[in-house]
Amino acid sequence: MQPKYKMIYDELKEAISEGEYGPGAKLPDEITLCQIYACSRMTVKKALDILVEEGLIYRKQGQGSFVLNKAMSTAPYQYEEFPIGGFDRSRHDEVESKILEFKLSFASKEVAHALHLKENEPVYDILRLRLYDHEPYVIEHTYMPVSLIPGITEDVLNRSIYAYIEHDLNMHIASAQQTSRADISNEQDHEVLGLKAIEPVLEVEQIAYLDNGIPFEYSFSRHRFDKFKFTSFSLRR
Template sequence: MAAPQMPPPDYAASAPEVGTPAFSPLYQQIKGLILQSLQAGEWKPGEAIPSEMELAARFRVSQGTVRKAIDELAAENLVVRRQGKGTFVSTHAEQHVRYRFLKLMPDAGDREEEGPATRSILDCKRVRASAEIARALQLRTGDAVIQVRRVLAFGGVPTILEDFWLPGANFKGLSADQLATHVGPTYVLFEHEFGVRMVRAEEKIRAVAADAPQAALLALPQGAPLLSVERLSYTYNDVPMELRRGLYRTDTHHYRNDLS
């Protein structure tokens, strides 16, 4: 009777189990393990992850397998390679990605000339999730969420009215003062203070007319055209962490998306 064939080294029986189908390539399994470590906060945004050699030894696979996993993570903007320095966890604090989820651009000039937004926090409170909010954030109806309402002004002009909801368990202690005084993107605050990094988002956009309360907050006439943008943002492993609904004025700004 012929001896059973042994699998190639990268698919040895000692390879890590990550709950993926048996046919999943090993580099995808290693990618999943790295994502688990990112989600658990083993390496914080902006910090270096171990070298390919160290990760290969940790997971008992080849460096080529680790490299392929990191290639995919880099392509998804989850990590960034720096020549001669190593691989780092991506962060919204980096200049080239800090506003990558905000696609609203001024009609005149560019975002750098316009400068950062001025935030007016209208409300920040802990509430029970409605069925709709709970469904979006994969919570149970009645679970605690943080609900925030704010106006963002550019150049002194109120431009965006936003409502957003965050899982209460992940954002304990978030206050209106923190949101108002933080310098830089709010997602950087979430990274530094709560260990939550938003890595991707889905948006729905439609045209609406401003009702009386919305028009008052945005200093517009009632019925003025607005863009309604609903965004669901996710952290690692597609865990939803924020539902955001924004109303964008269109008389001074436009929505821009680069397609490739």
């Protein structure tokens, strides 16, 4: 007989996959789930923790658990592309960051939706050029909630935001949802990345999540077509 938490997890996951709980839908609260399954709150919490770790739901303090937009994917394969954080630091190349723009702005409707914020909440608006061995590789445009990730400075941007989040703020980065697409290079790509007008870029849209399921980053990275590659693997469900 399987453990009770596994049964709760399986049934909630199936309900999410079949659309009973659609993107953004709120799951029953922990007390209600305890009553439904005649179990302890610790058992329910364990089931919900697994759903958070798998990127199916996220929690809002004092409000409950909600289904992530990406949880509704029904494709027969899942693809994992690009290391979280953009660059594989296991390589021996020298990685540099050049700040092109750094300001506070108010979340647009699109940014607010991606980061689960209210429209016009303050966000960091960061534009950086990333270089390998002094060569321009990618332009990153990043939005982060000021309330969730306090204290970002130019010094942090010149090093690693992710290291700052994990080491200084003691938060754990867990997962990212990424969408890649080909695009025609624009004037900024020509000027900053050194591309010609007819050359393309690969744009990667990313929403990154902490281990509690809360999104902390919404970004667009525009990569040089001739200096970027990705490796994927697939898992049959």
